[in-house]
Amino acid sequence: MNQKSAHTFARIPVRERGRGGGLRHVYIETYGCQMNANDSEIIASILEGQGYTITSDPRLADLILVNTCAVRDKAEQTVRNRLKQFKSIKRHNPDLKVGLVGCMAERLKDKLLEEEELVDLVAGPDAYRQLPAMIKDLEDGRKAVNVLLSLEETYDDIEPVHIMSNGISAFVSITRGCDNMCTFCVVPYTRGRERSRNPETILREIARLRDKGFKEVTLLGQNVDSYLWYGGGPKKEFYKQPPEVRASAVDFAELLDRVAAAFPDMRIRFTTSNPQDMTDRVIDVIARHPNVGRYIHLPFQSGSNRILRRMNRQYTREQYLDLIRRIRERIPDIALSHDVIAGFPGETEEDHAQTLSLMDEVVFDFGYMFAYSERPGTAAARLYEDDVPRGIKIRRLNEIIAKQNAHSKARMKNYVGRTFEVLIEGNSKKSDAHWMGRTLQNAVVVFPKTGKEKPGDFVNVHIEDTTGATLLGKRV
Numbered sequence: 088m089n090q091k092s093a094h095t096f097a098r099i100p101v102r103e104r105g106r107g108g109g110l111r112h113v114y115i116e117t118y119g120c121q122m123n124a125n126d127s128e129i130i131a132s133i134l135e136g137q138g139y140t141i142t143s144d145p146r147l148a149d150l151i152l153v154n155t156c157a158v159r160d161k162a163e164q165t166v167r168n169r170l171k172q173f174k175s176i177k178r179h180n181p182d183l184k185v186g187l188v189g190c191m192a193e194r195l196k197d198k199l200l201e202e203e204e205l206v207d208l209v210a211g212p213d214a215y216r217q218l219p220a221m222i223k224d225l226e227d228g229r230k231a232v233n234v235l236l237s238l239e240e241t242y243d244d245i246e247p248v249h250i251m252s253n254g255i256s257a258f259v260s261i262t263r264g265c266d267n268m269c270t271f272c273v274v275p276y277t278r279g280r281e282r283s284r285n286p287e288t289i290l291r292e293i294a295r296l297r298d299k300g301f302k303e304v305t306l307l308g309q310n311v312d313s314y315l316w317y318g319g320g321p322k323k324e325f326y327k328q329p330p331e332v333r334a335s336a337v338d339f340a341e342l343l344d345r346v347a348a349a350f351p352d353m354r355i356r357f358t359t360s361n362p363q364d365m366t367d368r369v370i371d372v373i374a375r376h377p378n379v380g381r382y383i384h385l386p387f388q389s390g391s392n393r394i395l396r397r398m399n400r401q402y403t404r405e406q407y408l409d410l411i412r413r414i415r416e417r418i419p420d421i422a423l424s425h426d427v428i429a430g431f432p433g434e435t436e437e438d439h440a441q442t443l444s445l446m447d448e449v450v451f452d453f454g455y456m457f458a459y460s461e462r463p464g465t466a467a468a469r470l471y472e473d474d475v476p477r478g479i480k481i482r483r484l485n486e487i488i489a490k491q492n493a494h495s496k497a498r499m500k501n502y503v504g505r506t507f508e509v510l511i512e513g514n515s516k517k518s519d520a521h522w523m524g525r526t527l528q529n530a531v532v533v534f535p536k537t538g539k540e541k542p543g544d545f546v547n548v549h550i551e552d553t554t555g556a557t558l559l560g561k562r563v
């Protein structure tokens with residue numbers, strides 16, 4: 088997400104600020120995962136619907152909302168440092184109000200008002216409909232806190248305002264919350280219990296995106312494989328439903344099939360998958376639809392069954408590798424990425440070796456790799472001492488990163504000499520004479536412009552070389 092660098096906030100004369108009555112101009116800054124990016128677009132929609140103006144310059148704002156992440160301690164420290172920088176804006180604009188929303192807000196609640204003097208508002212991920220009323224409280228000189236988690240809220244009637252998108256590719260959330268309770272994870276505490284969106288609202292949102300010229304959507308959820316619509320309500324109530332309700336429920340395979348069939352000219356992606364819930368029916372749907380991305384993000388977290396049990400991950404190393412085998416048998420050109428944690432409490436050199444050997448067995452295209460960061464309130468923090476010394480955590484993490492980099496390079500080499508359909512997303516970062524886009528495998532491709540294409544076009548590109556992270560080619 089957009090981690091902004093430190094700004095110097097030059098003084099801006101009052102008249103240039105959007106001075107209307109009250110806190111009319113809102114600047115939203117987003118940290119963390121795609122769910123947060125999508126939530127910032129939902130917040131923008133709710134506020135615009137109430138007559139607020141979203142500004143992209145914090146110096147012009149009456150209200151700054153920071154959408155926060157709590158997945159690791161570092162993410163929260165980043166937000167605290169950012170608040171220090173906003174102090175200089177406040178010096179130039181004493182009426183400025185600042186709000187923290189999202190996972191860190193949910194985790195720390197009203198404690199943030201005590202800990203951070205700059206903070207006036209704290210709102211959890213299920214409280215965004217109440218933001219206009221909370222802003223009213225600020226205008227009346229009160230602080231505002233709402234961190235109630237909901238069993239129903241999916242914001243499915245709110246059309247996100249795509250402030251985080253490039254106009255070609257958009258996120259569409261299909262579930263909120265998570266029921267899995269992995270011992271290291273704060274998400275179930277900061278985003279609540281799992282609930283799925285009505286498939287009709289998902290199809291309508293994608294139709295509107297298509298009509299606006301979007302060419303790709305990513306179906307979004309903490310664990311898309313456990314998507315289950317049976318008329319509304321939390322997933323945990325599904326099993327209490329009468330047989331006819333359960334029989335007519337829509338699961339992820341069904342949803343993905345409907346979306347792919349309804350929008351054959353759009354690319355359909357999804358994230359994040361979960362090894363314990365992914366079914367062969369989902370694999371079949373991917374294989375059946377040429378417009379579904381040949382890319383699966385499938386976190387494995389550890390290669391050791393002992394550590395997987397301590398993480399409360401509901402699969403074994405063998406089951407994970409068997410799933411990979413079934414996916415590759417059915418979809419040979421699939422690209423795979425993962426999440427992995429180094430140095431989980433109790434992890435031995437033998438456990439670490441099993442993580443490295445699993446990576447050797449799979450040879451992933453890409454990975455998100457982290458050292459274990461104890462999160463207060465999680466089961467791991469309660470049950471286990473964070474006993475792997477920092478030095479060893481980092482050494483193991485570096486070994487994992489080195490192995491992944493070598494595997495990524497090798498996987499990228501497989502593209503050279505072949506031609507792929509690329510969806511152009513925009514200019515290459517390094518040169519305006521080149522386009523940047525992605526293959527169906529989500530691999531980044533950069534190629535020279537020919538003057539006959541534009542962002543949003545699907546073009547064929549012959550791959551001539553790779554930098555290890557990017558493919559270089561020519562349009563054919």
Ligand code: SF4
Nearest residue numbers: 265268269272274309
């Ligand atoms: S599946 Fe596990 S790691 Fe992922 S969001 Fe849920 S609890 Fe967290």
